[in-house]
Amino acid sequence: xxxxxxxxxxxxxxxxxxxxxxxxxxxxxxxxxxxxxxxxxxxxxxxxxxxxxxxxxxxxxxxxxxxxxxxxxxxxxxxxxx
Amino acid sequence: xxxxxxxxxxxxxxxxxxxxxxxxxxxxxxxxxxxxxxxxxxxxxxxxxxxxxxxxxxxxxxxxxxxxxxxxxxxxxxxxxxxxxxxxxxxxxxxxxxxxxxxxxxxxxxxxxxxxxxxxxxxxxxxxxxxxxxxxxxxxxxxxxxxxxxxxxxxxxxxxxxxxxxxxxxxxxxxxxxxxxxxxxxxxxxxxxxxxxxxxxxxxxxxxxxxxxxxxxxxxxxxxxxxxxxxxxxxxxxxxxxxxxxxxxxxxxxxxxxxxxxxxxxxxxxxxxxxx
Numbered sequence: 470x471x472x473x474x475x476x477x478x479x480x481x482x483x484x485x486x487x488x489x490x491x492x493x494x495x496x497x498x499x500x501x502x503x504x505x506x507x508x509x510x511x512x513x514x515x516x517x518x519x520x521x522x523x524x525x526x527x528x529x530x531x532x533x534x535x536x537x538x539x540x541x542x543x544x545x546x547x548x549x550x551x
Numbered sequence: 552x553x554x555x556x557x558x559x560x561x562x563x564x565x566x567x568x569x570x571x572x573x574x575x576x577x578x579x580x581x582x583x584x585x586x587x588x589x590x591x592x593x594x595x596x597x598x599x600x601x602x603x604x605x606x607x608x609x610x611x612x613x614x615x616x617x618x619x620x621x622x623x624x625x626x627x628x629x630x631x632x633x634x635x636x637x638x639x640x641x642x643x644x645x646x647x648x649x650x651x652x653x654x655x656x657x658x659x660x661x662x663x664x665x666x667x668x669x670x671x672x673x674x675x676x677x678x679x680x681x682x683x684x685x686x687x688x689x690x691x692x693x694x695x696x697x698x699x700x701x702x703x704x705x706x707x708x709x710x711x712x713x714x715x716x717x718x719x720x721x722x723x724x725x726x727x728x729x730x731x732x733x734x735x736x737x738x739x740x741x742x743x744x745x746x747x748x749x750x751x752x753x754x755x756x757x758x759x760x761x762x763x764x765x766x767x768x769x770x771x772x773x774x775x776x777x778x779x780x781x782x783x784x785x786x787x788x789x790x791x792x793x794x795x796x797x798x799x800x801x802x803x804x805x806x807x808x809x810x811x812x813x814x815x816x817x818x819x820x821x822x823x824x825x826x827x
Binding site for chain 2: 479485486488489492494495500501505506509510517518519520543544545
C-alpha cells in the first residue's frame, strides 16, 4: 500500500466515522431511565381506575380513557374492556 | 469441391485482443482487491473503536459506519459487474458472431480460444466475488459479540432488588412486581385495586430487544454443528432451532405464544421445496 493510498483511506474512514458518530439517529436518542410506577386517575371525576372495572372507561363517571376496543395482547386481554 | 485450396481462417488481431482484454480485466480486479484489502485492514479497527465508544443501546453509530463501509464494497461489486458486462460479456458475443461456424476446423479452434478467455475472465471474477464476500463478513463480525449474558444476569439481579420497592400512587400501599416485565404493564394495587402502570427501566427493555441474540449465543454450538454438517443436516437444524426457541422463551416467557408461531414459520420455510 502506498503512502498516498494509506492517507486517502485514513481520511475517508475519518470522515465516515465523524459522520456516523454525529449523525442524528432515526427516532432520536434513547434516554437511560429507571423503572417507575405511575397511575392515571380519571381527569373528569378524579377516581382511580380499578382493574376489575375494565381499563377503557371510568367506573364512576363513564369518562372514556381510550376510544378503542382492546384485543388480546401480551399483558392486556379483551376482558379488560370496561 | 472440398475447399482444399481455400485460404485457412486466421485472426491474430482477435487473439491479441483476447489476451490484452484478459490482462486488463485481471489488473482491474487486482486493483479493486487491493483497495478492498486497504479498506478492510484500516476499517476493522475503526469499527471496533466506534462499537466500543457507542453509548447508544442499539449501537446505531456503529451500524451507520458499518453500512457506510459495506456501501463502498458493494460499489466495487457494481463497478466490476458493469465492466464485466460492457467489456467481457458483450465482447465475447460480438467476437463469436464474427467467427466461422463452430463445425469448421478453424471455427472450432477460435471458439475454443474465446471459450478459454470467457472461463479465465469469469473464474477471476468469481474469485473476486468470493474475496469481496469474505471481506464483508469480516466487517460484519469485526466488533465481535456483545456479552449479553452478563447484561441479562445484571438485570435479573437488579429486578430482585427493586421488585418490592414500589408503592401504589393512589393509596400508598406496597406493590410487589410479580415477575420481570420488559414493556409497560398495568399492575393492580392489592389494597385499593387501582390500576398502576409499571414502566421497566431502559436496561430491562433491552433484554426483550436482545433476547433472541442472547438465545443464539447460548445455542451457538448447535448452530455451528448444523452449519458445518455436509450435506446440511435437517435434523441438526431442527435441534438447533428448538433449543434456540426454548432459550428465547426462557428469557422472555411472555412471548412464548408469539415465538411458537415464528418457530413454526421458520420450520415451514426451511422445509418448503425441500423434504420433511
